[in-house]
Amino acid sequence: MDDAEEPRTFAAVRRKLVDAEVAQWAPDVEPSKRRYSEYHRAIDAITEAGVDYAEEVGASLEWRDDRSIYGILEQGMSVLSDLRFAVRAGEYDKKDEEPLRLWSHRSQPLYDLKIKKTPSLARQDIEAVVGSYLRLPYRAQPIDRMLVDLLIALELYGYGNEILNPDYIKGLTPTPPLKQSAVLGWLTEIGGSLAVWVVIALLLWGLSAAHLFPTDWLLGANALLAVIFFVYAVWVSVQLPGAMLALRKRKQAILGLLTQMNSVYVELNSDGPISARHIEERAKRAADAGVVWPGPLFALLDDINRRDGRF
Incomplete structure (x- = not known):
């Protein structure tokens, strides 16, 4: 980076980084409109706190320095950049109509x-x-x-x-x-037990017709099934x-x-x-x-x- 192009105050560095961060997500949006977005307001707030911290610890204006104002501010902006994606779960394959939306x-x-x-x-x-x-x-x-x-x-x-x-x-x-x-559960229980009774009764009738079940027992068996159904229904x-x-x-x-x-x-x-x-x-x-x-x-x-x- 050319020293002549480097901002010489923390406030100038902050403004440069904020504008660049917001612009990358909405390059087609006018700068004046970006400033009123949720994302811009959040980035503005976190970097303002970052500048206060940088002044407190005596940070450097040199971007290569370990204690650089650039690194301090980028930490906070990175958090909000990650949040920007986190509030868009499942929307990555859709066109983002509000690229600077964050959370409100x-x-x-x-x-x-x-x-x-x-x-x-x-x-x-x-x-x-x-x-x-x-x-x-x-x-x-x-x-x-x-x-x-x-x-x-x-x-x-x-x-x-x-x-x-x-x-x-x-x-x-x-x-x-x-x-x-x-009530629906009750009707389901009654209907299910009635269906079982009908199936068993038909099965017994079929067995009786095929001479595999005594005809004399058919009435008694159906009566027993009716009693069982009635008791269960009650x-x-x-x-x-x-x-x-x-x-x-x-x-x-x-x-x-x-x-x-x-x-x-x-x-x-x-x-x-x-x-x-x-x-x-x-x-x-x-x-x-x-x-x-x-x-x-x-x-x-x-x-x-x-x-x-x-x-």
């Missing part, structure tokens, strides 16, 4: 789930990104907020899709709990109210977890500062109820609490 708070996640329009998120990749972020020597409050929001949304959308929009083949794979009906019917209640409780428990997640996520919908301690407590209560949050969530909240406790 979703206002109606339950409605998104209802209409089956949910973000494509790679859980393992996102968790790895958070780990990389926590290994940086500096932090940025807007990135803290974005990652906390994303980690909670990750479980909310993942669990919501699993229970509300399950992939199953009716009649061939097990019916998901929320799609089950105790037994299944007696169990029906209990089965209905148990299924109802199971559905309430499943939906209750989704409600718990959503209630935590809704609290992130604020333009003002949010207490990391409060979100941590709310998330822990949900975890006690059975919610399985992404592992890095509490590590990130703990890290924020060790700083100013807000994001």
Whole structure:
């Protein structure tokens, strides 16, 4: 690199790197429009924190130096570049209509789930990104907020899709709990036992016609089958109210977890500062109820609490 072309201040280096990083993903977008994108705002925030750290440790302006401002800023930008891919799971073979999209708070996640329009998120990749972020020597409050929001949304959308929009083949794979009906199960049991009775009765009739079963026993055998069917039908019917209640409780428990997640996520919908301690407590209560949050969530909240406790 020609020394005459090298920026001579940290701010100039930062601006050069930010513009280059954002431009590579959206070369056809006007620079003025890039600056209002989610990706640009995030890169701007992380590099601003990087410059503060560089000034604190006395970093060098020489790009070949081990303590170069270039290396310091590129660490943070690399984290967000990885995140950009992680929030596009399964979209690599599609034309990216929003190349500078990153992540922002979703206002109606339950409605998104209802209409089956949910973000494509790679859980393992996102968790790895958070780990990389926590290994940086500096932090940025807007990135803290974005990652906390994303980690909670990750479980909310993942669990919501699993229970509300399950992939199953009716009649061939097990019916998901929320799609089950105790009455339908009762009818299936009754219908199945009736079908067995009819098949056995026809078999006995056929054997009798072929002189392989005593005709005198045919009426008694059918009567015995009728008694067995009746007893079984009564037994299944007696169990029906209990089965209905148990299924109802199971559905309430499943939906209750989704409600718990959503209630935590809704609290992130604020333009003002949010207490990391409060979100941590709310998330822990949900975890006690059975919610399985992404592992890095509490590590990130703990890290924020060790700083100013807000994001």
